[in-house]
Amino acid sequence: MTRDLFETFLDADTSHLPIAPGAVLLRGFASVQAQALMASVDQITACAALRHLQTPGGRAMSVAMSNCGSWGWTSDARGYRYVQQDPLTGKAWPAMPPAWLELAAQAAAAAGYPSFEPDACLINQYLPGAHMSLHQDRDEKDFAQPIVSVSLGLPVVFLFGGPKRSDKP
Numbered sequence: 666m667t668r669d670l671f672e673t674f675l676d677a678d679t680s681h682l683p684i685a686p687g688a689v690l691l692r693g694f695a696s697v698q699a700q701a702l703m704a705s706v707d708q709i710t711a712c713a714a715l716r717h718l719q720t721p722g723g724r725a726m727s728v729a730m731s732n733c734g735s736w737g738w739t740s741d742a743r744g745y746r747y748v749q750q751d752p753l754t755g756k757a758w759p760a761m762p763p764a765w766l767e768l769a770a771q772a773a774a775a776a777g778y779p780s781f782e783p784d785a786c787l788i789n790q791y792l793p794g795a796h797m798s799l800h801q802d803r804d805e806k807d808f809a810q811p812i813v814s815v816s817l818g819l820p821v822v823f824l825f826g827g828p829k830r831s832d833k834p
């Protein structure tokens with residue numbers, strides 16, 4: 666099988682769906698581990714509570730957030746940034762569970778990013794009615810690294826934009 670033919674074969678398989686240059690949708694990639702992942706979410710958020718962060722403009726986000734790993738994303742009147750201590754407790758964020766590191770590395774590799782070692786994991790809880798508007802992530806230091814996003818729970822609509830704000834989602 667030539668590489669081109671192999672890629673066409675992969676594209677036809679909806680469990681590995683390239684959706685834009687550098688971006689791949691891996692449907693069902695985490696489904697076997699979903700329950701264990703949710704149990705870990707509960708353990709992490711028992712230490713670093715889910716909270717509705719304030720935007721720099723002073724509005725409460727509808728999505729509740731927490732973090733694990735060496736760095737956690739936060740937002741307040743001072744802006745968006747990564748911090749090593751949970752601003753609610755002053756303590757380090759909970760460690761990222763080894764199974765999450767492995768899942769992220771495997772998903773990244775499946776999408777063409779070998780040897781990924783995440784140092785931050787943002788946990789977003791979307792209760793019915795919560796939403797996040799289209800945005801670009803720009804607070805990271807190394808844009809060569811992938812972002813692995815794992816979605817668990819109820820079906821939800823995701824908007825996926827392009828490199829430019831003017832690109833049609």
Ligand SMILES: O=C(O)CCC(=O)C(=O)O
Nearest residue numbers: 787789797802814815816
């Ligand atoms: O929850 C998601 O998968 C999207 C989250 C997102 O865009 C973000 O946290 O910046």
